[in-house]
Amino acid sequence: MEEKFEVDAEDVEFESATFKESARRSQALWADLPQHPAKYRVLTGERPTGPLHIGHLFGTVANRVRIQNLGVTTFIVIADYQVLTDRDTADAVGQNVREVILDYLASGLEPSNGRTFFFSHSHVPELNQLLLPFMSLVTTAELDRNPTVKDEIRAAGLRQVNALMYTYPIHQAADILFCKGNVVPVGRDQLPHLELTRKIARRFNERFAAKSPVFPVPDALLSDLPVVLGTDGQKMSKSRGNSIMLKMTADETARVIKGAKTDADRNITYDPQQRPEVANLLRLIAICTGEAPEAVAERIGEGGGGKLKAVLTETLNQYLTPIRERRARYAADPAYVLEVLRKGVERAREEAAVTLTQVRKAMNMDHGLD
Ligand code: TRP
Secondary structure, eight states: OOOOOSOOTHHHHHHHHHHHHHHHHHHHHHHHTTTOGGGOEEEEEEOOSSOOBHHHIIIIIHHHHHHHHTTOEEEEEEOTGGGGGSOSOOTTHHHHHHHHHHHHHHHTOOGGGSSEEEEEGGGOHHHHHTHHHHHTTSOHHHHHTOHHHHHHHHHTTOSSOOHHHHHHHHHHHHHHHTTTOOEEEOOGGGHHHHHHHHHHHHHHHHHHOSSSOOOOOOEEEOOOOOOOOOTTSSOOOGGGTOOOBTTSOHHHHHHHHHTOOOOSOOSOOOOTTTOHHHHHHHHHHHHHHTOOHHHHHHHHGGGHHHHHHHHHHHHHHHHHHHHHHHHHHHHTOHHHHHHHHHHHHHHHHHHHHHHHHHHHHHTTOOTTTO
């Protein structure tokens, strides 16, 4: 196995080549998924760092619902261990796990179909155990040059980097491969992690299982949905007060939108370069109504920022009403929510146990016990 250890200027070029190649495969996948849903197994998820906002809904969750509804088995990892990559406290994790499950259910992910499973890292020991053999397949140089990890370290302002932050991309490979996931719906920022997962799958197969490969080499499924920014045109984040959470009431939503940034030009036009904040608000309306953002702009015309915000408030609240009603119904039934998680964990453990047995056998470590 040839490996390149040094970090060099070609890395940037490599990343963009990787993106193009991933985008090409992703497109082919989108075409094939509806034709052969049974061939695919989706694994994706997020860290339970807070309740979900409309950026999650429009960007990733809606996509998952779409794939689920094609008949594809879908595993969603609530990556609780991964929360500890950039903070020392797990105080909010329990609460956040419950909130995220409510958000998933409200958005239309349906474990009751028997094909959609939610589980948390912390309850699937067999998954976590895969981390050890996988660590042997990755070099420290490869971990050093992961651009997403570097960004996260910078964004969190970490003065010291814990070993989980450094190694979590390997753990993420275990998240994906424990259930033989072959389709991973993710944003572009996750592509370096997915590349690593692909390497781990290939290397494991080459090194330990040349005769009968244990792991699929998974593909990213990229979505063409527009990026949703916060109401100030920056990345949505709870601490900036620029996010609209699924759990908010209509009034709270109106308040956040009222504080949205616009500009002094009363004539509303869709101009993402010159008027990014206005463009973002227009795109939000467009997502809800299915119009083109240009058409929304034309409709608002000389109405200015006030009209733009009024239309957004009305449209978004209308769009979110059924989601919020579902959320409230599930929130009133904590026993059901718990049962969903319990079933998801059970199924994940079954899958992980089978995979771990195969892994031990392949590595000559079954010792006659498996
Ligand atoms: N790192 C991902 C994020 O921050 C969350 C995640 C954890 C994930 N495990 C995963 C995503 C496995 C896809 C597949 O969004």
